[in-house]
Amino acid sequence: MAPGLLDNTEASTTLIDWAVVGKQKFPDNADSEEHARSLDLEDPLREFRGKFIIPSKAALKRKSLGKSVEHDEDGIYFCGNSLGLQPKAVAGYIQAQLDTWASIAVGGHFTQLEESPLKPWQSLADFAAERTSRLVGALPSEVAIANTLTVNIHLLMASFYRPTTKRNKILLEWKAFPSDHYAIESQILWHGYDPKESMILVEPDEDHIISSRKILSTIDKYADEIALVLLPGVQYYSGQFLDIPTITGHAHAKGLMIGWDLAHAAGNVPMKLHEWGVDFAAWCTYKYMNAGPGSIAGLFVHEKHGKVEYPQGQDRPVFRPRLTGWYSGDKSSRFDMDNNFQPIPGAGGFQISNPSAIDLTSVCASLSVFDQTSIEELREKSLKLTAYLQYLLLNGDAEPPFRIITPLDPAQRGAQLSLLLKPGLLEYVGAALHDAGVVVDQRKPDVIRVAPVPLYNSFHDVWVFAQVLKKAVERK
Ligand SMILES: Cc1ncc(COP(=O)(O)O)c(C=O)c1O
Numbered sequence: 372m373a374p375g376l377l378d379n380t381e382a383s384t385t386l387i388d389w390a391v392v393g394k395q396k397f398p399d400n401a402d403s404e405e406h407a408r409s410l411d412l413e414d415p416l417r418e419f420r421g422k423f424i425i426p427s428k429a430a431l432k433r434k435s436l437g438k439s440v441e442h443d444e445d446g447i448y449f450c451g452n453s454l455g456l457q458p459k460a461v462a463g464y465i466q467a468q469l470d471t472w473a474s475i476a477v478g479g480h481f482t483q484l485e486e487s488p489l490k491p492w493q494s495l496a497d498f499a500a501e502r503t504s505r506l507v508g509a510l511p512s513e514v515a516i517a518n519t520l521t522v523n524i525h526l527l528m529a530s531f532y533r534p535t536t537k538r539n540k541i542l543l544e545w546k547a548f549p550s551d552h553y554a555i556e557s558q559i560l561w562h563g564y565d566p567k568e569s570m571i572l573v574e575p576d577e578d579h580i581i582s583s584r585k586i587l588s589t590i591d592k593y594a595d596e597i598a599l600v601l602l603p604g605v606q607y608y609s610g611q612f613l614d615i616p617t618i619t620g621h622a623h624a625k626g627l628m629i630g631w632d633l634a635h636a637a638g639n640v641p642m643k644l645h646e647w648g649v650d651f652a653a654w655c656t657y658k659y660m661n662a663g664p665g666s667i668a669g670l671f672v673h674e675k676h677g678k679v680e681y682p683q684g685q686d687r688p689v690f691r692p693r694l695t696g697w698y699s700g701d702k703s704s705r706f707d708m709d710n711n712f713q714p715i716p717g718a719g720g721f722q723i724s725n726p727s728a729i730d731l732t733s734v735c736a737s738l739s740v741f742d743q744t745s746i747e748e749l750r751e752k753s754l755k756l757t758a759y760l761q762y763l764l765l766n767g768d769a770e771p772p773f774r775i776i777t778p779l780d781p782a783q784r785g786a787q788l789s790l791l792l793k794p795g796l797l798e799y800v801g802a803a804l805h806d807a808g809v810v811v812d813q814r815k816p817d818v819i820r821v822a823p824v825p826l827y828n829s830f831h832d833v834w835v836f837a838q839v840l841k842k843a844v845e846r847k
Contacts, residue, residue, distance in 0.1 A: 392758035393781035402763055407834035410759065416752050416825060422740050423456045423661075423827040428808030446808040447832045447839075451824035452607075452635060452787050453812050455661030455737075464488055464736035468728060479728070488739070493702065495731040496722065502738040503669050506660075506746050507633070507652070508643035512677065512717035515670050516656075516734060517698075517726055520634055521550045523653040523670045524601075526721060528558045530676075530693040531628050531651055532599045539564045540593055542600045544581060545572040548607050551632055555601060571597070579609035579776045579789075586613075587621045600629040604636030604652070608814065610777035610787035610822075612640055616647040623648060634658060637669060639753070639785040641746045644671050651676070659786070659824065661737040667730035670721055677717035690714050696723035740826065752825035753786045759830055760788055760823055763837035772796060772844050776818070787822040789814075796847060803843035809836055 391397070400406050411417055427443030448456060467487050471479045480492045490498045501511040517523065532541065539562070541555050556566045573589045575581045590600065600622045605612050615631060622629040631652040636642060638659030644652055652671040656662035660669075679690040697705055699720050701713040714720040758781055764771065772793040777784045792800060794817060801813050812820040823833055 392761050392779075393754060395755060395758045395762075397759075397762050397766075401759075402766060402834075402837075404831070404834055407759075407830045410755070410830035414752060414830070416744060416748060417829070419740070419744065419825075420827045420829060422459055424459060425456065425827065426810075431808055431810065444808070446810060447835050448810045449821045449823055449828065449832070449836060450810045450812050451661075451827070452610075452639075452658055452820060452822035454657055454664055455638075455659055455824065456827055457663065458661055458737050458740045460736040460739050461663065461733055464732045464739075465729065468732040472728075489732060489735065492728045492731075495728060495735065496726050497719070499731055499734045499738060500669075500718070502735070502742065503637075503660075506638055506741060507654075507669070507671060508641065508647075509645050509671050510674060510717075512719065513645060513671055513674055515672075515718040515722050516667055516731065517670065517722040518668055519665065520632070520653055520655040520668045521554055523668050523721075524551060524554050524630075524632065525558070526694055526723070527630060527651045527653060527670060527672070528554065528599070528601075530691055530721070531630060532558055532562075533692075534559075534562050534564060534569070534598045538596055538598045540569045540571050540596045540598060542571045542573065542589060542593065542597055542602075544602060544606065545574045546579070546606075546608055547572075547603070548632065548634070551601065551603075579606075580611055580778055581606075581613075583614045583617050586618055590618075590621055590625055590627065594625040594627065597625075597627050600627055602629070602631055604631050604633040604642065605639060605785045605787075607635050608789060608818070608820075610635075610784050610789050610820065612636070612778075612782070612784050614783075615642065615649065619647050619649050633669075633671075635785065635787070638741070638746070638749075641750050645673065649673060656734050656737070660734070661740070661826070662730070662734040663737075666733050667726055670718055672718040672721055674717065677720060679714050679716045679720070688712075688714060690716075690720065693721060694723065695720070698722040698724050698726070744826075749825045753823075754781050756823040756825060756828060756830065756833060757781065757784065757786055757788060760821065760833045760837065763833065764788070764790070764840070767841070772847075785822075786824055787820055789818055789820045792817045792819065796844065799847050800840065800843050803846075804836075804839060807835075807839040809839055811836075 425445040428446045429443045431446045467489055496516045499516040500514040504511045504514040559566045559569045571593055576585050619629050628650045633652050633654035637654035654669045656666045657664055676691050679688050681688050701715050704713050773790040775788055776791045777788045797817050
């Protein structure tokens with residue numbers, strides 16, 4: 372299903388032909404190691420794996436700090452939906468930053484050093500925003516790199532959640548990521564309303580999947596009371612890729628503001644945030660964006676909300692209300708220290724403080740890898756990798772002791788498949804994967820999330836994972 376069309380989740384889960392996933396047909400020998408190797412040989416992005424540090428099996432079990440040895444066997448890392456692997460470029464970029472700081476100290480704010488891959492610190496956030504805008508389908512001025520994800524969600528809600536007695540509800544999903552749930556709850560309380568009354572949780576139709584139809588009808592039901600809709604682009608638990616354009620369009624048709632948490636979508640799936648008219652969005656950079664644990668985050672504010680006007684006869688500019696600091700103000704007057712605030716037009720006006728140059732450096736290093744391909748090319752490989760994973764997991768004769776709770780329609784998911792194991796299997800399977808040097812994410816009581824990432828995972832990784840999992844569940 373292409374974004375923009377109503378989904379038919381029911382049909383895609385029941386009418387699947389297991390030898391064909393999406394548009395891909397799998398040959399009779401698809402479950403052989405030889406076939407996995409041949410898929411890697413045909414992969415136009417195969418060189419990208421070499422741009423990342425793949426933790427070795429030995430290193431993954433290490434209890435002390437140490438470097439991987441060249442000939443150590445690579446581990447199988449399927450946890451890029453939690454923390455992306457380290458691009459090799461990061462070390463050089465960070466060293467350049469340390470050298471800049473060591474050599475010219477405060478001069479690093481404005482001086483462009485020759486032979487540095489970096490911009491002066493005052494320009495680094497704009498540079499990272501411009502590069503990121505290509506990944507999320509935005510104008511450069513609609514993206515800012517600042518703060519961390521939940522902080523940005525709060526700052527954006529401070530501007531976009533303006534409750535009134537009649538309209539104070541926020542529509543979210545039943546199993547929102549806890550940080551989003553808490554942020555929304557606290558915003559409602561902050562404004563003096565009752566979360567029990569003001570949080571509308573959309574329940575899944577069945578299992579963990581929420582159809583667009585369900586979301587649209589819930590919007591319709593509460594349209595007169597909703598102040599904001601806040602949903603995930605890709606749901607963290609089920610891996611479902613929501614139909615952002617259709618849901619956004621519908622919210623707008625009802626006169627509602629809508630924002631998206633893109634933590635699991637940025638760097639994973641192509642988006643057109645500008646074209647889709649999304650009001651605002653936020654994401655972290657440590658998952659599919661590979662910028663390192665807790666690194667500085669991204670935010671999007673649509674052009675229509677970023678205008679700054681200076682009406683004649685008024686002594687203050689007119690712009691969307693928000694929380695501000697000196698980094699929300701125009702660079703040209705930032706250091707005038709005259710307390711005469713001139714907001715940056717666009718998303719840049721939602722920055723507040725001086726951002727961490729080390730964090731930004733790490734983001735820029737990671738973006739330098741994305742710059743060598745495109746999100747569309749990555750998606751093409753991602754669709755193949757995940758379809759191959761699905762095929763290998765489900766093509767056996769016996770019924771597997773797990774169920775894939777991610778939509779089986781490739782267009783309704785990103786890289787991740789979530790497997791709901793039969794009760795009591797998680798610990799055993801987790802231990803078997805760990806012993807084999809396979810890293811996946813476990814969510815108690817029974818779910819493992821498996822995310823082959825097109826930048827650094829191979830078809831052979833997928834094949835090995837499927838073998839290890841099958842053997843583990845057979846033994847059990
Ligand atoms: C969907 C989602 N939202 C919010 C967060 C919270 O992110 P942070 O701790 O960077 O604010 C996460 C973290 O993994 C997440 O996956």
